[in-house]
Amino acid sequence: MLRRDFVRLIAASPFAARFQTSSPLPRLRAVSAYQSAPAPGMPGPYPGRVVAVRSDTCVDTSTGAANDDVVREMMARGMRSLTGARTTRDAWRRFFTPSDIVGLKVNCGGYPHCVSAYEIVAEIVRQLTALGIPETQIYVYERFQNQMDEVNYAPHLPPGVQIVAAERANRNVDNAGYDPAVYLEADLFGEDDTRSNMMRLVSQRLTKIINIPNMKDHGATGVTGCLKNIAYGSFSNVARTHQNGKSHTYSIVGALASIEPLRSRTVLQIMDGLRGVWHGGPFARTTKYVFYPKQIMFGTDPVAIDRLLLDIIEKERRAHGAISIWDRSPASLKVDDGRARDADPNVNIIIREPGHVEFAATLGLGTYDRARIKVQNLTV
Amino acid sequence: MKSLLLLFCVYSAGGSEVTATLAAAGITRICAEADLASRESLPVPGITARANLASPTRIPWIVANGWRVIRNPKSKYVYELPAGKAALAAAEAHAYGADAALKIDPSDAGALGAMLTFLEGLPALDLPIVADLAVVDDGSAVTGEVMNLLARRNLLYQIVPAPSPRFRITVAIGSPQYPREEAADPSAFALKIRRQLTDDQRTVRVFGSETVICRLTGDERQLRLHLINYGGRDIEGLRIRLRGSYASGAAHVLGVGRQELQDHVVASGSTEFSVPRLTTYAVVDLARTAP
Numbered sequence: 001m002l003r004r005d006f007v008r009l010i011a012a013s014p015f016a017a018r019f020q021t022s023s024p025l026p027r028l029r030a031v032s033a034y035q036s037a038p039a040p041g042m043p044g045p046y047p048g049r050v051v052a053v054r055s056d057t058c059v060d061t062s063t064g065a066a067n068d069d070v071v072r073e074m075m076a077r078g079m080r081s082l083t084g085a086r087t088t089r090d091a092w093r094r095f096f097t098p099s100d101i102v103g104l105k106v107n108c109g110g111y112p113h114c115v116s117a118y119e120i121v122a123e124i125v126r127q128l129t130a131l132g133i134p135e136t137q138i139y140v141y142e143r144f145q146n147q148m149d150e151v152n153y154a155p156h157l158p159p160g161v162q163i164v165a166a167e168r169a170n171r172n173v174d175n176a177g178y179d180p181a182v183y184l185e186a187d188l189f190g191e192d193d194t195r196s197n198m199m200r201l202v203s204q205r206l207t208k209i210i211n212i213p214n215m216k217d218h219g220a221t222g223v224t225g226c227l228k229n230i231a232y233g234s235f236s237n238v239a240r241t242h243q244n245g246k247s248h249t250y251s252i253v254g255a256l257a258s259i260e261p262l263r264s265r266t267v268l269q270i271m272d273g274l275r276g277v278w279h280g281g282p283f284a285r286t287t288k289y290v291f292y293p294k295q296i297m298f299g300t301d302p303v304a305i306d307r308l309l310l311d312i313i314e315k316e317r318r319a320h321g322a323i324s325i326w327d328r329s330p331a332s333l334k335v336d337d338g339r340a341r342d343a344d345p346n347v348n349i350i351i352r353e354p355g356h357v358e359f360a361a362t363l364g365l366g367t368y369d370r371a372r373i374k375v376q377n378l379t380v
Numbered sequence: 381m382k383s384l385l386l387l388f389c390v391y392s393a394g395g396s397e398v399t400a401t402l403a404a405a406g407i408t409r410i411c412a413e414a415d416l417a418s419r420e421s422l423p424v425p426g427i428t429a430r431a432n433l434a435s436p437t438r439i440p441w442i443v444a445n446g447w448r449v450i451r452n453p454k455s456k457y458v459y460e461l462p463a464g465k466a467a468l469a470a471a472e473a474h475a476y477g478a479d480a481a482l483k484i485d486p487s488d489a490g491a492l493g494a495m496l497t498f499l500e501g502l503p504a505l506d507l508p509i510v511a512d513l514a515v516v517d518d519g520s521a522v523t524g525e526v527m528n529l530l531a532r533r534n535l536l537y538q539i540v541p542a543p544s545p546r547f548r549i550t551v552a553i554g555s556p557q558y559p560r561e562e563a564a565d566p567s568a569f570a571l572k573i574r575r576q577l578t579d580d581q582r583t584v585r586v587f588g589s590e591t592v593i594c595r596l597t598g599d600e601r602q603l604r605l606h607l608i609n610y611g612g613r614d615i616e617g618l619r620i621r622l623r624g625s626y627a628s629g630a631a632h633v634l635g636v637g638r639q640e641l642q643d644h645v646v647a648s649g650s651t652e653f654s655v656p657r658l659t660t661y662a663v664v665d666l667a668r669t670a671p
Contacts, residue, residue: 175588175617180643180654187579190571191439192533194579195587195619236588 002264008351025251029185030259034203035038037264040152041209042257044267044300045094046082047064048367048374050308053078054295055380061292064113066274068296071296074380075127078270078298079132081376089130095267096208097130103206104140105266107229108147108215113284114275116212118156120296124158135160141201143233144170150289158191163207166199166236170287174177178202178236184256188248196252202262209266211302213220215293216284217313220247222354224282226269226302227365245335253311254360263365270295271305278316279345289345291316293369304373306357312369322346325354384417388473390492391416391483405493411481419458419481421447425468427591427610439590446595447527449476450539451517458483466492467634468610471661474499475595477605495661498634502663505604507597511538512547512583514645522563523553527569534594536583549576587591587619592658605664607631607655615658617642626651626666633662 041043050266053074059066059075076088085091096102104124106116121140128138145165153163166177178197187194202209211228220242221228231253232238238256241248257263273293282288293312299305314325322345323332332348334340339346361368389411392398399410427440449457457480457579460470466488473480486576515530517539519525530537533534543550563569566602584594586606591611597604603626609615628644632654641653641664649671655662 171613173590173611173613173615175615175619175654176656178617180587180617180619180652182646190574191592195588197587 019114026186026188026248028185028251028255030184030209030255031185032198032203032260032262034264035180036260040261040264041267042301042302043304043364043366048301048304048372049082049299049376050304051078051081051372051376051378052295052299052308053081053298053378053380056294058296058380059292064275064290066119066286067116068122070380071117071274072123074078074296075120075123075270077378079127079297081378082300084300088127092127092131096128096131097135100133100207101137101205102128102139103201103209103265103285103362104138105211105230105233105235106142106153106330106369107153107212107282108151109218109226109282110214110216110277110284111147111150112147113287113290114214114216114277115151115370116214117272117274118153119158120212120270121153122156122273125161125214129158136162137203137208138162139164139201140216141165141185141199143167143199143236150203166201166202170239172237175236177201182259183335184235184252184259186248186252188252189246192239193237193240197252198238198259198262199234199236202234202265205266208268209262210268210270211266212270212272215271215273215309215312217279217281217289217317217325218352219355220350220352221249221253222352223309223313223357224307225271225306225357226346227253227257227306227357227360230262230266232301234262243336245333245350247350247353250356251359253356254363254365256365257360257365266302267300269299269302269305270296271309271311273297276312276316278313278320280342288342301366303357303361303368306360307368307370307373308375310354310357317345320345323348327352337340388470389415389481389482391466392484392486392489394486396426401486401489405489406497407489407493413485416458416481416483419456420448422457422459422469422480424459424461424465425472425610426465426612432560437464440590440611442532442593443474444528444531444593444608445478445490445608446476446593446608447524448532449473449478450531450537451524451527452649455479455480456610459484461467461488463487464491467607467660470495470499471634475608475661484628495634498661502632503665504604505597505665507599507602507604509536509538510518510583510598510603511536511595512577513537513551513665514540514544514547514580515602516540516542516550516552518553520553522560522566525566526551526553526563526569529566530573533570534582534584534586535574535577536594536596537571548581549573569650583623585621586656587621587659588614591615592618601668603664603668605666607658607662607664609658609660616656618655618658619643620655620664621651622651622666623649624651625649625669627669628653628654629664629666631655631658631662633657635659636663
């Protein structure tokens with residue numbers, strides 16, 4: 001078979017050097033035969049627009065348990081406000097039709113205290129099936145099966161919903177779940193395996209994707225929100241981008257998110273901020289750094305939502321006297337010393353790259369300028 | 381043609397009972413204990429954790445002996461193997477054509493017997509090695525470690541007595557281009573050579589694993605690619621890129637048998653395909669086609 005690829009070199013924008021002064025951006029080569037949709041899902045029909053729905057009663061902070069009824073009302077209000085639809089059903093209909101095969105990109109890395117909430121995932125499935133989408137055409141997905149097993153969405157969802165992962169665990173031996181024809185190639189640290197391949201589920205099966213990140217701090221990217229969840233959660237071999245104190249996530253996160261068909265098919269962003277992690281992310285093995293933003297954000301623009309997330313995590317860190325997510329001081333850096341990082345919120349193990357959000361904007365994924373982001377705040 | 385398999389023999393302490401176990405597993409080429417002492421001992425192949433480098437993002441350290449056999453192809457070797465390593469050592473010795481004795485744990489008799497049966501069943505094919513660069517071997521430890529790291533990175537090389545016009549790159553440690561001080565960091569040194577060669581010009585590349593080492597033989601008509609998996613876990617969907625145009629073929633995989641290659645693509649002067657499942661060892665035979 002002869003294949004004609006669309007090969008794209010992802011260039012750095014002129015202002016990229018403002019943030020990453022330690023080294024030039026790596027040369028990135030995106031390979032995909034998929035063309036962009038006329039109106040790609042990111043930034044979608046609502047660029048620069050975010051609906052934030054808050055509720056004091058959405059989660060019991062003494063137990064961490066969410067209130068299902070309140071979450072459902074938050075979801076309904078958020079979707080109606082985002083779309084301007086009169087009914088909740090109409091709001092979902094703006095994005096999906098019964099023939100769609102829909103992926104729900106959840107985040108399981110923060111198990112047990114901060115993962116994509118069962119209540120939110122279940123409500124999304126309820127709304128999709130109400131539109132006539134069969135359960136078997138709904139896929140809840142992550143990269144690693146062992147994480148999915150830990151979180152265990154199945155008891156919260158109707159039978160028939162597919163719960164799938166590309167790899168059994170993060171061991172770099174299961175490649176069959178990835179598409180060999182769609183990848184980002186980059187030699188970052190002299191690693192032998194220079195490719196990160198898109199999940200076959202994304203490139204070959206799904207027609208639409210709903211991204212359900214959490215509000216979390218991240219040791220390599222500063223925060224992990226919409227962009228990081230959809231990018232690093234849909235491609236293989238991404239842990240290679242950050243090591244020995246250095247992170248190439250500044251450009252790689254946005255570059256991955258912009259590769260087709262992921263960019264076109266990711267049509268809705270629902271950021272789960274019932275719970276959050278202000279340090280030590282993306283993990284939350286203990287509640288030490290868990291906090292409760294008590295909100296859900298809705299939009300189609302991942303950059304705009306992540307721009308708000310930067311401020312949320314930064315504000316929470318400041319409240320605890322922790323160093324900024326923008327801190328690049330060598331004095332704060334203890335390379336690869338996870339124990340020190342977990343013990344002390346003033347320790348970085350890698351120089352973080354929160355600038356990845358702004359870089360993604362330069363790739364056309366959304367609006368970064370805070371002054372141009374319109375936030376609609378609602379309370380339930 | 382000469383069968384590489386004939387270079388094997390196996391030893392396991394324990395007397396006639398163990399010999400019977402080996403025989404039951406189909407292992408009949410038994411070494412005499414006295415034969416082992418005169419052989420050069422090889423480290424146990426596999427991967428090992430490195431101190432202070434425990435992060436899951438780290439590339440595992442591979443103990444592999446192919447470079448030693450390339451350096452001294454006429455030597456006789458012995459592997460002294462703990463349980464679980466016999467099949468991997470046999471694969472390594474076979475791929476590089478080493479005259480090797482395998483001193484094994486009796487519990488490995490079955491696995492080794494299966495490997496020997498697999499090797500015996502491979503289509504006979506004796507082709508010259510394929511190399512992208514040359515190394516002038518001065519016999520030093522430094523040059524040895526550079527060859528180790530080149531092999532580890534699947535940078536195919538051939539040892540030459542002096543710089544050869546056949547190769548765009550000839551590495552001679554101590555030359556102005558390749559100072560001995562630089563070679564003191566063999567990993568960085570191998571990376572420098574990789575950059576000089578460029579990834580596009582490499583005859584073989586591996587995607588989807590950092591624990592597979594290739595041995596490539598071929599001529600103007602065909603290639604035989606040996607894939608040795610040092611990682612200890614089966615790999616699904618290993619992606620291979622070969623420079624040049626090759627028709628789709630099959631992989632002969634230990635424990636699996638003949639597997640059709642998947643997602644075969646010829647484009648931009650190279651051929652790519654996936655091996656559906658790689659256990660410890662596989663051999664892929666490919667016929668060259670018009671570009």
